[in-house]
Amino acid sequence: MATAHAPQRRRGVLLLLLVAAARGGAARPPASAAAPGRYRAVFNFGDSLVDAGNLVTDGIPDYLATARLPYGQTYFGYPTGRCSDGRLVVDFIAQEFGLPFLPPSKAKNASFAQGANFAITGATALDTEFFQKRGLGKTVWNSGSLFTQIQWLRDLKPSLCNSEIPECKEFFAKCLFIVGEFGGNDYNAPLFAGKDLKEAYKLMPHVIQGISDGVEQLIAEGAKDLIVPGVMPLGCFPVYLTMYTDPKEGHGSRTGCLKRFNTFSWVHNAMLKRALEKLCAKHPGARIMYGDYFTPVIQFILQPEKFGFYKQLPRACCGAPGRGPYNFNLTAKCGEPGASACADPTSHWSWDGIHLTEAAYGHIARGWLHGPFGDQPIVQSS
Template sequence: MGKREALVAIAVVAVFLAASAGKVDAAKAAAKGKYRALFNFGDSLADVGNLLIANGVSDNLTTARLPYGQTYFGKPTGRCSDGRLVIDHLALDTPYFEARGLGAVVWNSGALMTQIQWFRDLKPSFCNSTKEECKEFYANSLFVVGEFGGNDYNAPLFAGKGLTEAYKFMPDVIQGISDGIEELIAEGAVDLIVPGVMPTGCFPVYLNMLDMPAHEYGSRSGCIRQYNTFSWVHNAHLKRALEKLRPKYPNVRIIYGDYYTPVVQFILQPEKFGFYMQLPRACCGSPGSVAKAVYNFNLTAKCGEPGATACAHPSTHWSWDGIHLTEAAYGHIARGWLYGPFADQPIVQSP
């Protein structure tokens, strides 16, 4: 498998847009007249339902069933959350697309380079003007590149091969992301935000799956230290790769989007964000074994499956299903990307 093909995403994402979904944050950004469109590439953290629509509803697709979507949409949409994702909170009003019948365009899942090829294939649909006009259109669009890496690392980790094997993936993952950024810049992107990965060791799916010595768990967070270190190392390498790209493209803005810091803060300072509990616990799930019931995650009864239930108030939790975040958590992260502090520079710049 080559470097570019190494970035396998479970469920992706399309180009765009949810004119009604952005609400307050999107309205503020749009009011500044910054972007005409939003293009998003990523995995299940950013999938707004494309996998569901593209593949049809299957019995094993839990995101096609309640309680997914209960908080905002009132019905399942294929999003891996109780409501909106970061991309929905960032999405700007784009009547330009809807006027051309593109409001429901969806793509299947695929690697980053595969998604970029889909982007090229669809280019005539949303930019069929002159080369100069297309360049201007892209120059006034925001490109969200990721998160990528989480699913690549999950492959060896879920197979029980451990972190040693996962670390071997890292150079190819980072190079693949870097290559993808350059491909998008070549297409005309001038504003890109590239998110890092979340702290793996804080998620109930791993906390339920792994039995580690007591000293491997953070005394305050309860997260698995070496798994968080792995995520931190990925993010450090990604930031270094972005730093190398910036001088090469001085007229392009490449922003690092932080998923890691806010999730850690959700655990260590829950009251700051309106979350009532500190422990990593899924809002939607089932207790499973007595020893690990505190995580509310069970592989045999995951969210959306028989035996699983959702908490009464998802807005008080940061973890939705033990793997993905709640709408409330995604909202905090989106605001941090738009205005700071969860990005190395805010997307929305002060005049």
């Protein structure tokens, strides 16, 4: 599985996963007329796909690539801690309901009355100890697992509501909880350690159970509306396409993606959906929705013109030439010397080879809110 110079490549990939930078507070966007007031607040959990700056609220290390432009260039004009050129799915969802961008939960002097973003780059569904027991501690950089993030919510509760009476449950019942994506970093632990994909498959039941347990903990806190996203098609991302260049690797004839990695992602999502169905039956008072990241990314590749993207093989907007045509180079990642951003990020779905562009996140958010990306839209017609 490991390619030549694998240790160097794995270190580079891990650094990419760790990058995030913040240099701005939560901005209040104009309220959308689509569904204002539908929720009193939004609480978001996850990893770098939805991290708005929790990793760097205590300062911005100079070596982090996303501490520099072009991260944040499209919407904010400066890096904000988001691993994209602009807004994320959670930002579009907040705007839909006329809410401010959710402040990172670790932000100083922030108001969390209308929600908080607990997501942090590198997060996993499972706690660090799980990986350490399996000899994977060195390849997991876990800055806040799902359960750690839920504890952060509990720590924040006294500033939100009176937890001694039913006030908190009544408040949370009127909020939206976004739980993930979780799983990507869990599976990267064995993959970036040079192990075969079958080792990642062994983790899958534990990851699914961890996500399920996390959802139940939030329901116990009073959550009624929750959306739980699946994972993206890993085989379509330039980081994996660059890592796994063996000619024997099977690529999709239409997508150019690594077929066995996409199958792996599909299996995770199928297992997650079954777990959510069981939770729906167990908790009939809760509305538990599945958020689809997989289908839209495949559509971005197969039907790019439908979304305003260029028709091309998976290719990072921001990066540098490397192995293959993916514009991804572990020695010149986005934000580092030698890398540059494409002229028009709105024409690409992949931002830096592992995260998406604002344009892509916007399409996904609309699909979650109104359909068709999920088992039911967040916004229900009255």
